[in-house]
Amino acid sequence: MRLRSALIAIPLAAAGVFGVTAATPAEAATSLTCHGAGIDPAAQLHYRTETLVKAPLSTVWRLHTAVEGWPSWQSAVATMKRLDPGPLRPGSRFRWTTPVPPTPTTPATTLVITSTVQQVTPGRCIRWIGPAIGDGLRIDRGVHVWTFTPVRGGVLVSTEESWTGEQIESDPATAIKYLAPGLDAWLAALKTTAEAC
Numbered sequence: 001m002r003l004r005s006a007l008i009a010i011p012l013a014a015a016g017v018f019g020v021t022a023a024t025p026a027e028a029a030t031s032l033t034c035h036g037a038g039i040d041p042a043a044q045l046h047y048r049t050e051t052l053v054k055a056p057l058s059t060v061w062r063l064h065t066a067v068e069g070w071p072s073w074q075s076a077v078a079t080m081k082r083l084d085p086g087p088l089r090p091g092s093r094f095r096w097t098t099p100v101p102p103t104p105t106t107p108a109t110t111l112v113i114t115s116t117v118q119q120v121t122p123g124r125c126i127r128w129i130g131p132a133i134g135d136g137l138r139i140d141r142g143v144h145v146w147t148f149t150p151v152r153g154g155v156l157v158s159t160e161e162s163w164t165g166e167q168i169e170s171d172p173a174t175a176i177k178y179l180a181p182g183l184d185a186w187l188a189a190l191k192t193t194a195e196a197c
Helices: 025-029 057-065 067-073 172-196
Strands: 016-019 045-053 079-082 093-100 109-121 125-134 137-151 154-164
Touching: 045 172, 057 067, 057 137, 057 154, 057 172, 067 079, 067 093, 067 172, 109 137, 154 172
Parallel strands: none
Antiparallel strands: 016 045, 045 154, 079 093, 093 109, 109 125, 125 137, 137 154
């Protein structure tokens, strides 16, 4: 999850679709998946978007999954720490932080996000989950899915994320203002960085 001009990118750049109500079975069936697992289908807050990155798949995948490097190309990621060694695999964990501006109901804070990889297929998809906790702000569970599809001229990067938690669900109109732009910014940064490599 992310933010700068948005919140957690936690966190794109083309057309996006979001909702602030529970996903229907039909919507859940069309959600992005990695090894058959997608976002939380019961989540009231979810957003999906994608962008074409004009770069080799190997470059895009490396940038995205070398999480230690996120602060160098994502301005909203303040710190990042891997909690285990080696390539990302199911069970891999990483902890990162992102500043969050004040909202009408929460103070400015820094969210600490602990992400755990659940599914991954190198070069194709990755899915992680985890909470985001700051002073006065809490997202109990974020579920984030990414897919990478080689297409003519580059890679179509698609992402979808859901948030659950009593606090954010009590003010979904404010929460979606951070989820959607945060993901858009993340994809835009990935595109810019990969295309400059």
